[in-house]
Amino acid sequence: GAGVSQTPSNKVTEKGKYVELRCDPISGHTALYWYRQSLGQGPEFLIYFQGTGAADDSGLPNDRFFAVRPEGSVSTLKIQRTERGDSAVYLCASSLNGAGGLNNEQFFGPGTRLTVL
Amino acid sequence: QKEVEQDPGPLSVPEGAIVSLNCTYSNSAFQYFMWYRQYSRKGPELLMYTYSSGNKEDGRFTAQVDKSSKYISLFIRDSQPSDSATYLCAMSGSGGSNYKLTFGKGTLLTVNP
Numbered sequence: 001g002a003g004v005s006q007t008p009s010n011k012v013t014e015k016g017k018y019v020e021l022r023c024d025p026i027s028g029h030t031a032l033y034w035y036r037q038s039l040g041q042g043p044e045f046l047i048y049f050q051g052t053g054a055a056d057d058s059g060l061p062n063d064r065f066f067a068v069r070p071e072g073s074v075s076t077l078k079i080q081r082t083e084r085g086d087s088a089v090y091l092c093a094s095s096l097n098g099a100g101g102l103n104n105e106q107f108f109g110p111g112t113r114l115t116v117l
Numbered sequence: 118q119k120e121v122e123q124d125p126g127p128l129s130v131p132e133g134a135i136v137s138l139n140c141t142y143s144n145s146a147f148q149y150f151m152w153y154r155q156y157s158r159k160g161p162e163l164l165m166y167t168y169s170s171g172n173k174e175d176g177r178f179t180a181q182v183d184k185s186s187k188y189i190s191l192f193i194r195d196s197q198p199s200d201s202a203t204y205l206c207a208m209s210g211s212g213g214s215n216y217k218l219t220f221g222k223g224t225l226l227t228v229n230p
Contacts (some may be wrong), residue, residue, distance in 0.1 A: 004160070031216065033216070035218075040125065042121075042123070042205050042207070042220030042222050042223050043161065043205075043218070044220070045218060045219070048216055048217065056214075056216075059217075091160055095216070098216045099216070100149065100214075100215030100216040101149065101168075101215060106163075106218065107163075108153075108160030108161045108162065109160050110158070110159055110160045111160055113158075
């Protein structure tokens with residue numbers, strides 16, 4: 001079956017612009033996560049959705065970052081007034097539910113590589 | 118100090134070598150320990166998943182967790198060129214926040230034919 005897909009694969013924008021990054025999770029997965037991976041670093045947690053609601057947004061760096069999942073499937077990460085420091089790969093993952101543990105693997109998409117000039 | 122420390126390498130070995138990768142951590146609440154493999158321009162994929170202390174073996178891969186030392190390892194036997202990738206350790210706590218993965222920086226491994 002299809003895995004997690006993310007669009008676009010690459011996004012180049014100018015400082016100050018607004019961007020939207022999209023994630024399509026695995027069908028039937030109720031939990032969805034966003035991570036950010038800067039160059040030479042491991043992924044860092046941004047936000048976790050259980051269904052339509054953001055259950056934990058503690059990793060969002062500031063109020064320029066916002067994410068939605070209105071129908072409990074596709075999610076969009078929105079970044080306002082982009083800064084050069086926002087340049088990174090934004091990874092989306094989904095799991096069957098948000099319970100964690102041994103039987104609730106997070107499956108990652110290929111990421112969106114965001115470059116802010 | 119970061120919660121999870123991992124030597125970024127790079128590590129270069131000949132084909133057939135035994136590879137040892139490791140991470141240390143400081144948060145004693147971590148209960149679940151994972152190793153992910155990430156190929157260039159791809160998302161991480163889960164290799165091994167263990168709970169608490171102990172060993173787990175899966176084919177050529179062995180994961181070890183020593184909670185008393187806050188130290189985890191991944192061993193790759195008979196390494197192959199296709200094993201060339203970045204290896205990320207990841208951890209999570211128990212209870213309500215066990216969905217939140219904390220990753221190491223990743224170790225870049227190259228297996229030379």
